[in-house]
Amino acid sequence: MTTEVESILSQAKNKRHLKRQKTIQTFGFILVWVCGVLAVAAVLWIIGYVLSQGLPVINLEFLTTRPAGGVSGEGGMSTTIVTTLYLVILTIVIATPLGLGAAIYLVEYAGDASRESRFIALLVKAARTGVEILAGVPSIIFGLFGFALFVSYMKLGFSLLSAALSGAALVLPTIIRTSEEALLTVPRSYREGSLSLGATKGYTIFNVVLPSALPGIVTGIVLSVGRIISETAIFWVTLGGSYHLPKSIMNSGRTMALHVFMLASETRAFDKAMGTASILIITIILLNLIINFISRRLTARVTGKK
Amino acid sequence: MSIEQNHSKFVVKDLDVQYDDFRALKEVTIDIRANAITSIIGPSGCGKSTFLRAFNRMNDLIPNVSTHGSIQKDGMDICDHDIVELRKSVGMIFQRPNPFPKTIFDNIAYGPRAHGLKSMTDLEEIVERSLRQAALWDEVKDTLHKSALAISGGQQQRLCIARALAVEPDVLLMDEPASALDPIATLKIEELIQNLRKDITIIIVTHNMQQAARASDFTVFFNMDKDRAGYLVEFGETTKVFTTPEKKLTEDYISGRFG
Numbered sequence: 001m002t003t004e005v006e007s008i009l010s011q012a013k014n015k016r017h018l019k020r021q022k023t024i025q026t027f028g029f030i031l032v033w034v035c036g037v038l039a040v041a042a043v044l045w046i047i048g049y050v051l052s053q054g055l056p057v058i059n060l061e062f063l064t065t066r067p068a069g070g071v072s073g074e075g076g077m078s079t080t081i082v083t084t085l086y087l088v089i090l091t092i093v094i095a096t097p098l099g100l101g102a103a104i105y106l107v108e109y110a111g112d113a114s115r116e117s118r119f120i121a122l123l124v125k126a127a128r129t130g131v132e133i134l135a136g137v138p139s140i141i142f143g144l145f146g147f148a149l150f151v152s153y154m155k156l157g158f159s160l161l162s163a164a165l166s167g168a169a170l171v172l173p174t175i176i177r178t179s180e181e182a183l184l185t186v187p188r189s190y191r192e193g194s195l196s197l198g199a200t201k202g203y204t205i206f207n208v209v210l211p212s213a214l215p216g217i218v219t220g221i222v223l224s225v226g227r228i229i230s231e232t233a234i235f236w237v238t239l240g241g242s243y244h245l246p247k248s249i250m251n252s253g254r255t256m257a258l259h260v261f262m263l264a265s266e267t268r269a270f271d272k273a274m275g276t277a278s279i280l281i282i283t284i285i286l287l288n289l290i291i292n293f294i295s296r297r298l299t300a301r302v303t304g305k306k
Numbered sequence: 307m308s309i310e311q312n313h314s315k316f317v318v319k320d321l322d323v324q325y326d327d328f329r330a331l332k333e334v335t336i337d338i339r340a341n342a343i344t345s346i347i348g349p350s351g352c353g354k355s356t357f358l359r360a361f362n363r364m365n366d367l368i369p370n371v372s373t374h375g376s377i378q379k380d381g382m383d384i385c386d387h388d389i390v391e392l393r394k395s396v397g398m399i400f401q402r403p404n405p406f407p408k409t410i411f412d413n414i415a416y417g418p419r420a421h422g423l424k425s426m427t428d429l430e431e432i433v434e435r436s437l438r439q440a441a442l443w444d445e446v447k448d449t450l451h452k453s454a455l456a457i458s459g460g461q462q463q464r465l466c467i468a469r470a471l472a473v474e475p476d477v478l479l480m481d482e483p484a485s486a487l488d489p490i491a492t493l494k495i496e497e498l499i500q501n502l503r504k505d506i507t508i509i510i511v512t513h514n515m516q517q518a519a520r521a522s523d524f525t526v527f528f529n530m531d532k533d534r535a536g537y538l539v540e541f542g543e544t545t546k547v548f549t550t551p552e553k554k555l556t557e558d559y560i561s562g563r564f565g
Contacts, residue, residue, distance in 0.1 A: 115369060189404035193466070196362060197473055198394035199420035207416070208406050301453075302407045 047281055054278030057271050063279075067243040067259065073269025077276050079245040083160075083253035086246060087239070088228050090164035091171065096221060098168065099175030102127070106176070107183040108205055135173035142170045143234035151238055158240025158252040166238045170231065171224035178223065182216025183209060215298040222291045226284055232257045256280045315340040315477060315507040316361065320375035323356050323365060329535040330356045334375070336526065336541055340476075343499060343508045345518040345544070348528030349559070353536025354511045357528070358479050361509065362396040363389060379477075394421065397470030399480040403462035405454035405469070410446050413454045413465060417473035432472050440468035441498050460491025467498065478502065480510040484517070496521050515560060519548050527556050 061076060068075035106128065114121035146166025156162045186209050194204040210217075232255075240252030241262055254262070256276055263273035316338040323331040331353040338344055346354045356365065363384060365371045377384045384392055394417070405413050414433040423429060433450070437443040442464045446457065454465055463483060470478060480499075484492040499508060499521060512518050518525055525547040527540045540547060540556045551557045 111369065187404070189400060189402065190406060192364065192367070192398075192400065193404045193406065193469075194416070194420070195367065196364060196393055196398035196400075197417040197420060197470065198390045198392075199417070200390065203420050207420070212407055 050274055050277050050281055053271065054274035054276070057275030058278060062272075062275060066245070067254075069243055071267050073263050073267030073272050075243075077256065077259055077272075077279065079243055080254050080256045080259040080276070081279070082245055083239075084229060084255040084257075086160055086253070087163055087167065087235070087255055088225050090160055090249065091167040091228050092221060092225065094164055095168035095171050095175055095224060099172050099220075100179050100217065102131075102172075102176045103179035103183060104205060104210075107180055108201070108209070131173050131176050134169075135177065139170055139231050140233040140237075142166055143237040145169065146234065146238040157250065158238065158242075160239065160246050160249040160251060160253055163235050163239035163253075164249070166234055167228050167231070170234060171227050174224050174227065175220050178220025179213070179217050182213035182220070185216065186212045212302050215295045215302060218298060219291055219295050222287060222294070226287050229255070229280070229283060229287070230257055232261050236261065256283070312339040312341055314338065315379065317378040317381075318360075318375070319377075321357070321360060321377060322374040323353070323360060324372045324374075325368070326370045329533065331360075332531075332535045332537050334536075334538050336538060338507065338509060339524060340507050341503060341505070342523040343503050343510065343521060344524040344526060345522035346509065346511045346526045346528060347513075347515065347518050347559070348536070348539075349530065350513075351534065351536075352528040352530040354528055355481050356536070358481055358509060358511050359398075361477070361479055362393050362398055364398065390421075394473050395475050396477040396479060397473065397475035399463070399466055399470060399478060399483045401482045402486050403459055403466050405462050405465050407453065407455055409451045410454045410457070410465060411450040413469050414472050416469060421473065436468040436472040439471050439502070440464045441494065441501075442468055458491070460487050460494060463487060463491070463495060464498065467495075471502075475506065477507045477509070480508065482511050482513060485513060492517075515562075519544060527553075527559065529555060529559070 063076060063081070064078050065076035066079050067073075067077060106124065110120075110124040114124050143166060146162055146169065150156045150162040150165050151158060156165075190208045190212060191204055194208045195201070199207070235255055235258050239255065239258065241254050241258055242252035243254050243259075244251075246253040257280060260273050260276045260280065263269050263276065267273075314337045316336075318334055318336045318338070321331060321334040322329065334357065346357065348354050359365045360373060360377060361379075361384070365373060379387065379392070379396070406416060408416070411433055414436050415429045418429060418432055423432075434443060434447075437446065442461060445461060446465075449457075454462065457465065463486075467478075467483075484495045487495065496517065499510070502508060503523075510522065522544045524542065525540075525544045526538065527547065528536050529539045530536050540551060540553050542552075547556060548560060551560065
């Protein structure tokens with residue numbers, strides 16, 4: 001008798017427990033949903049606001065005339081688009097070989113070298129920690145560093161070159177880390193397959209490892225492009241802010257983000273700041289679509305699906 | 307027996323392989339005959355793969371591995387061979403097919419290209435010859451420029467064999483080449499191995515006792531001692547090892563009493 005009662009009691013207890021679990025589950029589910037909706041809404045609100053303020057100013061003339069300067073903020077934004085492009089290309093050209101080279105060394109060679117010498121092991125450890133720390137340093141610090149080293153000490157002045165060198169320092173940790181991740185995901189069996197055919201380590205890296213890691217590497221580079229397009233402070237102190245079109249890498253210039261900052265802080269043309277900001281946002285969105293497209297295409301090629 | 311009279315391809319003397327302070331192989335001494343199939347059997351973890359990887363010095367790639375003793379190939383210590391030449395002449399097939407994420411053509415042409423061959427006509431010839439040797443030509447001749455990852459697992463493994471053959475090795479090391487394949491694909495690989503033995507010395511690690519019994523000329527049986535170090539128990543012609551083994555341990559293993 002008692003056992004029967006006990007079993008009924010325990011069943012009831014189980015039922016209550018189950019019901020409580022279900023309530024918690026529903027509550028959690030709602031919470032997650034609300035958070036998600038809020039996050040998306042905030043983003044949409046910002047983008048919507050900027051676009052609604054900015055789009056009315058945008059027309060072909062705005063895109064193709066130079067900024068006129070002065071407090072009224074007359075003119076368009078043509079030179080800033082071109083300058084942004086220049087800066088992106090120059091920065092990536094400087095940062096990619098350095099970053100990729102560092103990543104290849106860290107993944108493919110540092111292990112062996114570290115085992116052979118204590119000193120190198122220590123250096124490699126310092127480099128890894130350095131990359132970690134640099135990734136978290138605020139961009140204005142890179143700006144100050146660039147200003148002190150490139151602009152004044154090396155006398156490069158406010159120029160595309162100073163800005164690109166500083167920008168390269170800024171995106172280097174991103175490129176190193178994404179490339180490292182990408183190289184680490186290449187299966188060991190590819191490396192062994194290549195080495196077992198008598199290919200040298202260098203040949204293996206360039207012909208099997210790097211092609212397989214390409215999607216990840218490209219993603220890192222495109223992320224860096226986005227960073228260069230959107231950073232402001234670092235270029236304010238290294239690129240200067242001239243609204244003229246730079247004629248050489250030694251000239252000062254103004255990127256789109258810098259243009260937004262200057263229009264908003266030094267002129268009355270708040271609408272044009274919003275217009276430029278809209279173009280900036282659209283560029284970033286397009287860039288993200290491009291990343292997705294490229295990495296999907298490359299991944300498909302690497303994994304052999306189509 | 308003519309095979310018994312084949313000259314030695316490898317002479318292994320007191321081979322010891324150590325991972326840090328773990329001894330994986332101890333005092334292995336053995337002659338591997340040329341142009342014959344030698345199969346290596348034994349329970350899991352007894353150092354079969356480690357032994358196999360000693361022949362083309364693939365163990366060197368693993369950090370903290372130290373090798374003692376000597377392996378001579380064609381009368382010369384493998385450490386005195388140029389590593390590129392050694393690996394070119396001693397091909398390796400892995401447990402899981404590992405084609406590169408490239409086209410079928412580029413996979414086969416990879417080895418010759420790595421050794422500096424550029425002429426397209428030569429490469430085409432090598433690709434066709436290797437694929438024919440690996441009995442894969444008829445299946446892929448129309449899709450040479452498609453990804454090698456798109457073909458079946460069995461085809462991929464034959465592709466890997468073709469890729470190894472493209473650099474004209476005189477030895478093929480195979481590490482359980484059929485363990486990831488279905489029975490039909492396995493049979494095809496076995497057939498292929500039989501056809502290759504005329505020109506190539508084959509050393510094959512296998513878990514499959516029937517495979518060792520029906521497909522090989524010599525059988526090596528490894529076991530591990532109480533410290534989990536692998537050692538050689540018995541070595542001889544396959545028919546002898548399987549029908550009248552000298553050691554009790556071999557008999558027990560072959561009849562399925564352990565392992």
